Amino acid sequence: MKSIQTELKQLNKNLHKMIAAENPILYSAAEKLFSAGGKRIRPTIIFLISKLMNKGQIISTEHKRLAEITEIIHTASLVHDDIIDNCDKRRGIETVHNVFNNKIAVLAGDFLFAQSSWYLANLNNLDVVKNISKIITDFAEGEVRQGMISFDCQISIEEYIEKSFYKTASLLACSCKATIILNKNNKNTQNDFYLYGKHLGLAFQIIDDILDLTGLSKDLGKPAGSDLINGNLTAPLIFTLNKNPKLQKMIDKEFQFKENIDEAVNIIKNTNAIQKAKDIAEEHIQLAMHIIKSKYTNTNSKELLLMTYHLINRIN
Template sequence: MVASTRIFTPIKEDLNILNSNLKKMVGARHPILYAAAEHLFTAGGKRIRPSIVLLVAKATAPHNILKSEHRRLAEITEIIHTASLVHDDVLDDCNTRRGIQTVHSTFSTKIAVLAGDFLFAQSSWYLANLGDLEVVKIISKVITDFAEGEVRQSLTSFDPDISIDNYMEKSFYKTASLIAASCKGAATISNIDTSSQHDFYLYGKHLGLAFQIIDDILDVTGSTELLGKPAGSDLKNGNLTAPILFALDECPELYHLIDREFQNSGDNQKAIQLIQQTSGIQKAQDLAREHAQTSLEALSNKYECEAIHTLKLISNYVIDRIN
């Protein structure tokens, strides 16, 4: 398995600049809001999304030299992602994230909602100040997509009849939309042709879908330490993902557990054991590999450079997470 930290070595200094700028950008006048925002960025995270933005920017910019607008877009992308996590944790009643207490468990649910709103507002302000209307249009739709994804997830909670297609649509709204849009936004700032912009959009879309499917697999097979949040939380919250949807075809007993919403003691663990006895996880892995491969195909006609090579490594890293 390729270590994620090694993948990002070519942009290590750019990520240091990003981390420094993020702390300056989220400064709030009210001490509580500032403390909540600082709490989030102190927790760190892999910074995969802004890393992808920086790499697309380097791959498309003249002489591979980043513009200040590229850097700002990477920062905006991470702020939007972090804002969505704050709201996700409230909706899922998740007490830990990235190994530390979540905002709503550290402060309160009200503060967490306000902190998430504040971060979305900050990202919108910085986005408007990029001065590129096309990029504003591309990125602003992402925030709408987040809401669409959350509504769809809420309406299908504990519903075993949702299709894989519906699951994939929800996964696009919740995860892939931001990665796809920010890839296209970086290419747009570089002023490359629209066909190539679309290729980078497809790269981000399919990478994002693969990433979400792998996350959902790890929720069944992984540890809390690996996930950065409690394992099995998807099942507990009625979020039926690819592994369990595939497993339902082979294991009717899962329907009974879903019907009683995993309320009995040990239901969650029993469901995980039943899923692991089916081919549900393998089928979900195959689906993730298909999307990772499609992301690589989107880059197949791109000239070779270090940034493109690194973007390809990221697609492979996503799959390596389950090996």
């Protein structure tokens, strides 16, 4: 997005400053993640909403800081995710626990959560603090739920969507709402953008889960099929389960061999499960776009709508 390139560049610089730590190992572990880059989806959405809701298209200092805070929270969650899922790579580089060890990685994640909380408190807005704090609780809830249904063939689409909300959509929903709170808009507008972020987040997670099966490892920045290896049963697999008893047997044996993963991916690809999952993501994208189109269309809304629709087009 050309209109916010300056803000995104400054965000990247500020992130490095915000994770300053006296302990060099702790700093190195945290800094490694930000050096790897990332899509910066969450800050981009915050910047675009800020522009949409301000007549002068001004992105305030508070909104810039909120964008930085949400990116730190997101990054902290990735550190802990990688330990739980035992991922070797993230964004194409070795994960923190692989370079250091699990103990350092846990502490690095905790440090990032602590730093985000400190900067959050310094926004001096109690409603925003309450709103963003819920995200960290939801992350933990999501991880516990995912752990409880690992390799569980009885998982329903509804349970999958609920888990996806806690793990991904909550961050976007709450950060979109916080953007509006900082803008001093009313409760109805806050709720609109909460729902916008929720639908966007759910679509994003479903698309990510599809890409885990259809993408190449070099493009994903991590091994393809990681979800299957870790027992995270996602929408395409859930839609395939009832049609293929062999797949259920492989899940019951927790994909003992790499060949099982490859075979499972091929089974899924030979059904309409990926298209069905994409249809659900498309539905959530349309719901998100409807909120903007029905109430908030102006000259500044085009980029936000383009960004929203871009997420569904990540799949070829």
